[in-house]
Amino acid sequence: MTVAFAPSSSRSGEWSAEPGFGVYVHIPFCRHRCHYCDFNTYEGLDALFAPYVDALVTDIERWDGEPSPATSVFFGGGTPTLLAPEQLGRVLAAVTERTGIVPEAEITIEVNPETVDETTFTALLEAGFNRFSIGVQSLAPHVLEGLGRTHSAGRALEALAAARRAGASDLNADLIYGSPWERPGDWARSLEGVIDAAADHVSAYALTLEEGTPLHTLVATGRVPDVDGDVQADRHAVADGYLRAAGFERYETSNWAQPGRASRHNVLYWSGGNYAGFGAGAHAHVDGRRWWSERLPRDFISAVEQGVTTEAGFERLDDSQRGPEALMLGLRLKSGVDLSALERSYGEGFLAEREPVIERLVGAGLLERSGSWLRLAEQSTMLANDIICRLL
Amino acid sequence: MDQEHQRAIAVIAHIDHGKSTLSDRLLQLTGTVGDRDMRAQYLDRMDLERERGITIKAAAVRMNYKANDGEIYQINLIDTPGHVDFGYEVSRSLAACDGVLLLVDAAQGIEAQTLTNLYLAVDAGLEVIPILNKIDLPAAQPEKYAQELAQLIGCGPEDVHQISAKTGQGVPELLEAIVERVPPPKGEPDAPLRALVFDSVYDAYRGVIAYLRVVDGRIKSREEIAFIATGVEVEADEIGIMAPDPTPMPELETGEVGYLISGIKEVRLAKVGDTVTTRNNRDADPLPGYREPKPMVFAGIYPVEGDDFPLLRDALDKLQLNDAALVYEPESSTALGFGFRCGFLGLLHMEIVRERLEREFDLSLIATAPSVGYEIELTSGQRIEVHNPTDMPDPSQIEDVYEPFVDVLVVTPTDYTGTVMQLCQGRRGDLQAMNYLSPERVEIHYKMPLGEIIFDFFDQLKSKTKGYASLDYEPAGMQPSKLVRVDVLLNAQPVDAFSTIVHRDKAYDYGKTMTERLRKLIPRQLFDVPIQAAIGSRIISRETVKAKRKDVTAKCYGGDVTRKRKLLERQKEGKRRMKQIGTVEVPQTAFIEALRVDSDGASS
Incomplete structure (x- = not known):
């Protein structure tokens, strides 16, 4: 890997120059969407939990990729914690078995507050997970209701506290x-709440209306007011203020961490790193080849059962595509990208071609440059798409 | 045929008053077209005409009619174009006639344009036969409108023919009246040839087909001939008559009407109004009334896709082959790229050309706001013509600006008199005369700047009078006016496509309308974009598009980089398709929307 990323330290040791290798595991089930x-993710597929876990384990065992010890593992969903800790432990064990896991690896699982208590956390820690990402979303009851969350604010704070009690050291609050x-x-108040609950990592995402969702329909038909980008820009600034005051540092557009607590898996994505992906609709990337699995849990399971590949599609990027992609990803990181490294990796002229645009954007105060490093100016954080697409 | 047995007539009528149906009936009753071959509106040739229900190009057809006196008469029916933009062509068609049929819908009465053409016919000394059509309709009021027509042309109401072109009722009597009342042609059979070109159309296979009437002498096939105005000398490859299909003839005699094919490939070399004579007689006096077609309305026409510019040029070249009035020259606009500044006879002409470009040549076009042609007297004493607002010099160099005026004729039910006057007054109109056609209907004459009616005047007139008023206008010379150019600036950069010349009193309204419109049409950018309207360096209106503050994807869900990349590539493609005005990115649709003229339009 040649793409540099934000220097940071891991939970135990040093991980700096190499982003490592990640493993993503997708659990496509929810109690309620x-x-x-x-x-x-899908509701009402409880009957598929057991066959899905079996299929995941088999798929991991059969994976024919070049094994590389994982520096990060991420169980995402859906709601991974709808599965029993033993089931999740089985899958993690399969990953350990197949790719190996480095001793100081970051092993994250997404947790929905209403699905866990202290004993769950204890069991998950036991199974090998060492980082919990708790779906708090908001501490305002009417916001939780509007979003369609089924837990209370209290339950979310309780989940954070329970994780601490169980001995978890790395806690992320999703907002x-x-x-x-x-x-x-x-x-x-939501920011204050998760800071007080001693989360050491906060992911704060601007609500996005995605087509096909009930919220999108509600807004499109005028029953719910549209989201306001200006308001979201203000809220992002408020988040940065609160979190900074509490010792957090923003390392990516939507992610803040206490020193040394940046998510290694997250940084891996933005630095163009390699990762395997297992489970329905999971995405993977190795050296310019991106691929994804069968989207529907049933199709995923039956592919595994029939012994055929679970891969549903792929794309292979050449250097002329990888360069811009590395820019697109890397500029999301506060540290930015090392242009000379990109040029070394992706060909002569990569920089020269973009120089006039870069110059103009730097002149306008939208980009910043130091040495061969290029990053978004603080004020451009929330305009990343507009700026980045000019550089592709 | 001897002159005594010839009659040449035209029908003047408003759109939809039944001209084509009456022509069909005449063709049928004279046996020119067999009952089995009859199809509706036989004489209208182009699809576009049929769809719009109007006739753009005239045709002439010969009918042989056996009258009650037992004699055979040759009736030449000359079709006239039916719209305000083609007034000159109408006048040439009328010059080729000895009488006109004034055809009026018995349910609607006479309309403005018919009235204008009637005045033309009376001025030309033509015999006028008044006719009320559609008397079979339940809504027909023949008594009322017969009274109106009788008063107009000074005859008795009983002299007004009442017919139904659809059923044929009253048409045989009309044919008799044509023979009895229209005088035969008065030309000199032994004089050298002089023939009037009253129409000229381009045919892909035969080249230009000129329709003409032999005024003096005769024209023979294979004869060496000359067009006096254009100086073109050619051989008459074929002459013939339309009966109604083209039928070659060895010669056309004095008073006869027919066509001439001579290998000419462009209609501008065989223009309407020109005189055809024999080559050895080319110094003969031309027939009176010839005029160069003069474009009155100008607009920039641009391809939506810049790559289509060569296609647009080819298309205009082809259209010009059969449209002598269309003029164009290449121009470039920073906002719209490469296109053409085109000159048209009027708004309808512009619409027709644009529609044909889009339909026949499959082009997608943007047109700038139409403007008229101005004459500017500079402080240096020099006088220049300006067809494009961006060519207008700086106010400091201008002594006087002259703009074209028109005599406007509106015919309206008296209930709307006030409404119409208000509208005209608001457009700098100057009342000239009013004349009550009947207690219910009035004709109103205004003198107005052409620039005031080319925007949405006609639409406004129609909507404010519930469709009852009709409009006609004709050029009335140039007059000085207090005109200024209003520029629209994006981030201090003038956008040429939005510059316009307006009266000083209306500059503020135009500026405000455009800046407000653009504020809604221009997407937020990375910085504040001021939108200003200005006269010279003086800002008269300002709006601001505030900088956008959020344009970022919240997350990269589950490592799906592919989706994120596609999203950004689409956004990049979107940017590529935008026009760059200085540092401001403007979507193509903003130009189209901003240039659209509607009821809250730039001219109101």
Whole structure:
């Protein structure tokens, strides 16, 4: 890997120059789909839990990729914690078996507050997970209701506390801001709440209306007011203020961490790293080849059962595509990208071709440059798409 | 045929008053077209005409009619174009006639344009036969409108023919009246040839087909001939008559009407109004009334896709082959790229050309706001013509600006008199005369700047009078006016496509309308974009598109980089398709929307 990323330290040791190798595992089940969600997840498939776990384990065992010890593992969903800790442990064990896991690896699982208590956390820690990403979203009851969350604010805070009690050292709180129901005070209180609950990592995402979601329909038909980009830009600034005051540092557009607590798996994505992906609709990437699995849980399971590949599609990027992609990803990181490294990797002229545009954007104060490093100016964070697409 | 047995007539009528149906009936009753071959509106040739229900190009057809006196008469029916933009062509068609049929819908009465053409016919000394059509309709009011027509042309109401062109009722009597009342042609059979070109059309196979009437002498096939105005000398490859299909003839005699094919490939070399004579007689006096077609309305026409520019040029070249009035020259606009500044006879002409370009040549076009041609007297004493607002010099160099005026004729039910006057007054109109056609209907004459009616005047007139008023206008010379150019600036950069010349009193309204419109049409950018309207360096209106503050994807869900990349590539493609005005990115649709003229339009 040649793409540099934000130097940071891991939970135990040093991981700096190499982003490593990641493993993503997708659990496509939910008790209840939230109104804003367009993720690959399904309600009412409880009967598939056991066969899905079996299929996942088999698929991991059969994986024919070049094994490389994982520096990060991420169980995402859906709601991974709908599965029993033993089931999740079996899958993690299969990963350990197949690719190996480095001793100081970051092993994250997404947790929905209403599905866990202290004993769950204890069991998950036991199974090998060492980082929990808790779906708090908001601490304002009317916002939670609007979003279609089924847990209370109290339950979310309780989940954070329970994880601590169980001995978890790495805790992320997932938050959503800028929803139509949120008042400025709601956002401040949500931030204060997760800071007080001692989360050491906060992911704060601007609510996005995705087509096909119930929320999108509600807005399109005028029953719920649209989200306001200006308000979201304000809220992002508020988040940065609160979190910075509490010792956090923003390392990516939507992610803040206490020193040394940046998510290694997250950084891996943005630095163009390699990762395997297992489970329905999971995405993977190795050296310019990106591929994804069968989207529907049933199709995924039956592919495994029939012994055929679970891969549903792929794309292979050549250097002329990888260069711009590395820019697109890397500029999301606060540290930015090392242009000379990109040029070394992706060909002569990569930089020269973009120089006039870069110059103009730097002149306009939208990009910053130091040495061969290029990054978004602080004020451009929320304009990343507009700026980045000029550089592709 | 001897002159005594010839009659040449035209029908003047408003759109939809039944001209084509009456022509069909005449063709049928004279046996020119067999009952089995009859199809509706036989004489209208182009699809576009049929769809719009109007006739753009005239045709002439010969009918042989056996009258009640037992004699055979040759009736030449000359079709006239039916719209305000083609007034000159109408006048040439009328010059080729000895009488006109004034055809009026018995349910609607006479309309403005018919009235204008009637005045033309009376001025030309033509015999006028008044006719009320559609008397079979339940809504027909023949008594009322017969009274109106009788008063107009000074005859008795009983002299007004009442017919139904659809059923044929009253048409045999009309044929008799044509023979009895229209005088035969008065030309000199032994004088050298002089023939009037009253129409000229381009045919892909035969080249230009000129329709003409032999005024003096005769024209023979294979004869060496000359067009006096254009100086073109050619051989008459074929002459013939339309009966109604083209039928070659060895010669056309004095008073006869027919066509001439001579290998000419462009209609501008065989223009309407020109005189055809024999080659050895080319110094003969031309027939009176010839005029160069003069474009009155100008607009920039641009391809939506810049790559289509060569296609647009080819298309205009082809259209010009059969449209002598269309003029164009290449121009470039920073906002719209490469296109053409085109000159048209009027708004309808512009619409027809644009529609044909889009339909026949499959082009997607943007047109700038139409403007008229101005004459500008500079402080240096020099006088220049300006067809494009961006060519207008700086106010400091201008002594006087002259703009074209028109005599406007509106015919309206008296209930709307006030409404019409208000509308005209609001457009800098100057009342000239009013004349009550009947207690219910009035004709109103205004003198107005052409620039005031080319926007949406006609639409406004129609909507404010519930469709009852009709409009006609004709050029009335140039007059000085207090005109200024209003520029629209994006981020201090003038956008040439939005510059316009308006009266000083209306500059503020135009500026405000455009800046407000653009504020809604221009997407937010990375910085504040001021939108200003200005006269010279003086800002008269300003709006601001605030900088956008959020344009970022929240997350990269589950490592799906492919989706994120596609999203950004689409966004990049979107940017590529935008026009760059200085540093401001403007979507193509903003130009189209901003240039659209509607009821809250730039001219109101």
